[in-house]
Amino acid sequence: MDAREETIRAADGYAADGFLCSEAVLLALSESMGVESELIPRIATGFAAGVARTGNVCGALSGAVMGLGLRYGRDAPETEPGRRPYWYSRWLAEAFEEAYGSVTCPGVLGLDLGDPDDYRRYTEKDMWATTCRDVIKTATGLAYDLLQREK
Numbered sequence: 001m002d003a004r005e006e007t008i009r010a011a012d013g014y015a016a017d018g019f020l021c022s023e024a025v026l027l028a029l030s031e032s033m034g035v036e037s038e039l040i041p042r043i044a045t046g047f048a049a050g051v052a053r054t055g056n057v058c059g060a061l062s063g064a065v066m067g068l069g070l071r072y073g074r075d076a077p078e079t080e081p082g083r084r085p086y087w088y089s090r091w092l093a094e095a096f097e098e099a100y101g102s103v104t105c106p107g108v109l110g111l112d113l114g115d116p117d118d119y120r121r122y123t124e125k126d127m128w129a130t131t132c133r134d135v136i137k138t139a140t141g142l143a144y145d146l147l148q149r150e151k
Contacts, residue, residue, distance in 0.1 A: 007032040011140040020048030022063035029067025050105030053113040060139035065089045
């Protein structure tokens with residue numbers, strides 16, 4: 001198994017163990033880069049389920065953005081000439097939207113997790129297992145690909 005597949009399987013394993021989408025992706029990406037911090041996965045917790053079921057950016061995508069920030073994020077306000085400091089997030093969001101048609105949880109799932117009836121449908125259909133885990137794997141793979149491309 002190659003390193004990309006190992007990273008994707010790690011994210012899926014974390015999700016299977018009970019970590020939230022944003023946490024699982026960040027954990028797997030940080031491990032693949034050899035980054036350790038007591039803040040991982042805690043810093044990602046609130047981003048799960050589209051920022052606490054508010055219908056915002058998908059948690060898996062948020063976790064991937066945080067993971068990429070471990071390598072490409074800034075420590076000082078300087079900016080690389082000709083490149084915005086958040087270029088990696090833009091690339092990732094565009095690739096994710098191409099894959100799913102949206103970057104939000106409701107857009108990806110077709111349900112608003114903040115709505116009690118939609119959340120009931122989500123749980124009845126076991127969408128964590130049937131949809132979200134695949135989204136976690138996709139977000140992790142897209143981020144991993146960018147990490148390799150921009151070495």
